[in-house]
Amino acid sequence: MEGLSIIEFDPLCTESTEPYIESVMTPKINKVTTAEIHTAANTSELVSNFNKGASLKRPLDSDSSNKDSVKKLRSDDSSSIATKVCSNTDMSDLKHLVYSLTQSMNTMHISLTERIYTLEKNMSKDLAQLIEQKVKPEVSQAKKEINGKLSSFKDQVNVLEGKVNSMEQSYASVVKQPSVNDEKKLNIVIKGLPHGKNEENNPQCTLNKVNSLIRDGLKLSNIKFLKAERKVSRDSKSGLIIAKVHSLEDKKSIMKAKSKLKGNKLFSSVYIENDIPWEVRSQQNNLRTILKEIGKSDKYRVVGSKIVPFRKSVLLCGDYDVIALCETFLRNSDTISVPGYRFVGKNRSMLHRNAKRGSGGVCFLIKDSVYKFFDVTLLDCSKEDILWIKFQEKGSTLCFCLCVCYLPPEGSSRWCDPETFFADLLYQVYKYQNEGTVYISGDFNSRIGYNTDFIEGVDHIPSREVFDKTENHYGDLFVDFLVDSNFCVLNGRIGNENNYTCVSKKGKSVVDYVVVPHESIPSVSDFKVNTISDLIDRYNMDVPDKTPDHSILEWKLAVMNEGPNDEPAFETQFKGNKRYDTSKLTTEFLNSEDCVKRISETVNRIENELSSNRCINEAYGAFTNFFLMNEMDLAGLTVNQSYQI
Incomplete structure (x- = not known):
């Protein structure tokens, strides 16, 4: 059918049907001739009816004048009516034909839609079946390969598991038998102890002699040796003794106290050392030789089988909870890294442009275990070379403040006005004394001699032992600060191990102090001054070419509060005078x-x-x-x- 597009044509829509009829059907209608229509009878009937209708009207003009015109009109009307009747009949047939065609097209459209849907459905099924037929064998093959590899992997795991179990059993059997090194951990080597005749074939006599050494020489009555064996010497000298203690704590106490033998007339020539295997001793000797050859023996020392910085090794040997350092010589944001400790410091911000290293500076090194019981906060670092921190016990109201400070000596290139320094420190004491008990330590470069650090007749505190009898101007200002703040020094007042705090080629002096309020003296359980030479002897360190000139001031706080887990915050031992009932x-x-x-x-x-x-x-x-x-x-x-x- 001409001009009909199935896609664009909708038979049920009048808007699309009427234009179609006018554009396609009308030309065909005009081609119908009157010869095909029976006009004879119809014309006579139409004319008669027309005449009847016409006779009912009166003509407007006279009959004579309009007679010709009426005849002419009748003939014209007759032909027009015949044409209209023919046209109406054909139009009705065509509409019926179009309607039938529309129904057929709708039916065909539905049929085509159903066939397309069925075709698509069958096509998807066929396609899925085809894909399954092609892919299924490949998937099956892949599964077989994976299962094979998994099986092989499980076999390997089982083999490894068997080996691990075997190794665990063998390791457990080895652990049950103490090794030679484990046994040596409890041994101590004693050299220079005179050999008695009654010791031959009598180990008990040797054991009694070393117990007497510990009891009388080291003043450790609660420690006894398990056994002692005298080694035969190749020359006339007394053979060394290998003695075994009960625990590592006993050994640690002996090694700390062995420096007391120097001041004992009976045992001044006796030396106590750690018992280490020959292989380790040989390795240490080799490492020491290397350090000497490269010229680093003054900065490093041998610990076990490692080479560590000398100063750091000195700090670690004491196992301190808090370490306060003066003159850190750090620049800008540099820190000190010590295993097991956290750094809190204050470095000098202004340095000379030609300085090869930093100068001054103070810091704290706080042990990691302290943070389990205390919250540590930075209180103040606004003043150069003065640093304040606060310790607040978790779960309680116990708190105290620590301060470390450094006053440069007279004549220093970074000279500091001592009066301003002590005025700033006094102001900070008044400011933070309500935060908790205050403890101050540091290098004051002040020599107080016999000057009293309290008001006689008013303050009642224990007297102190004077080691350094020299005084200087800084010392006078320092004493004024102590009197104004109601503080006193611990040096020579607490503990029995007082000594010089600075030992150098220039001489000996006491310039480092720990100062506390008068009422807080009982809270300090012990105080001692450890010179570097004492530490070298105590811990069997190699003597470096250059040793630090300042001593280590060690003091303990008797913290009596219980921690959050009902454990003492610090394990300290009070060494004051005891009373008995x-x-x-x-x-x-x-x-x-x-x-x-x-x-x-x-x-x-x-x-x-x-x-x-x-x-x-x-x-x-x-x-x-x-x-x-x-x-x-x-x-x-x-x-x-x-x-x-």
Whole structure:
């Protein structure tokens, strides 16, 4: 059909149907001729009807004048009516034909839609089946390969598991048998102890001799050796003794106290060292030789099988909870890295343009374990070479403040006005004394000599032992600061191990101090001055070409509060004067076999020393201060004393 587009044509839409009829069908209608229509009868009927209708009207003009015109009109109307009747009939047939065609096209459209849908559906199924037929064998093959590899992997895992179990069993059997190195960890080598005739074939006599050394020479009455063996010497000298202690803590206490042998006339030539295998000793000697050859023996030392910086090794040997350092010589944002410690410091911001290293500076090194019990915060670092930090115990109200400071000496290139320095420090003491108990330590370059650091007749504090009898201007200002702040120095006042804090080629002096408020003296359980030479001897360090000239000031705080887990915040031992309640004594006190033996030994020692005109104070002091007090502690006669910071 001409002019019909199935895609654009909608048979049910009148808007699209009527233009189609007018454009396509009308030309064909005009081609219909009147000869095909029966006009004879129809014309006569139409004319008669027309005449009847016409006779009802009256003509407007006269009959004579309009007769011709009427005839003409009738003939014209007759032909026009015939044409209209023919046209209307054909139009009706065509509309019917178009309607039928529309129905057919709709039916065909529905049929085509269904066939297309069926075709698409079948096509998707066929395509899926085709893909499945092609892919299924490949997938099956891949599964087989994967399963094979998994099976092989499981077999390998089983083999490895068997090997691991075998290694664990062998390792467990090895652990059960202590190695030679583990046994040596509890051994101590003693050199220079005289050899007695009664020691031959009598190990018990050797054991008694080393126990006497520990008891009388090191003043450690609570430590005894398990066994002792004298090695035969190749020359006339006394052979060394290898003694074994009960625990590493006992060994640590002995190594810390061995420096006391220097001041003891009986044992001044006796040396105590750590027992290490020959291989380790040989390796250490090789490392020391290397350090000497490269010229670094003054900066590094050998620890075990490692080479570590000397200064850092000195700090680590004491196992301190908090370390305060002066003159860190750090630049800008540099820090000090020490394993197990956190750095909190204040470096100098202004340095000379030609300076090869930093100058001054102060810092704290805080052990990681301290942070488990305390919150540590930075209080103040606004003043150069003065640093404040605060410790707040977790879960309690206990808190205290630590300050480290450094005052450059007179004549220094970075000279600081001492009056301004002490004025700033005094202001900060007043400012932070309400935050908690204040403790100050540092290098003040001040020599106070015999000057009193308190107001006589007003303040009642223990007297101090004076080592450095020299005074200087800084010392006078320092004493004024102590009096104004109601502080006092711990040097020579607490503990029995007082010494010079600066030992150099220029001489000896006391310029480093720890100062505390008067009321806080009981909270300090111990104070000692460790010179670098003492530490080298105590921990068997190699002597460097250049040793630090300042000593290490070690002091302990008797923190009595309990931590959040009912554990002491710090494990400290109070070493003040103890009081005992003798009213609780029973008849069983000192009646044990061991006590009777110890008393008998003490009496014999006193008699021997009297016969040789020697002083009996050591024997009597060892008996009362260690044995008797220890027995009274075990009997529960101690009067409780508690000090809180």
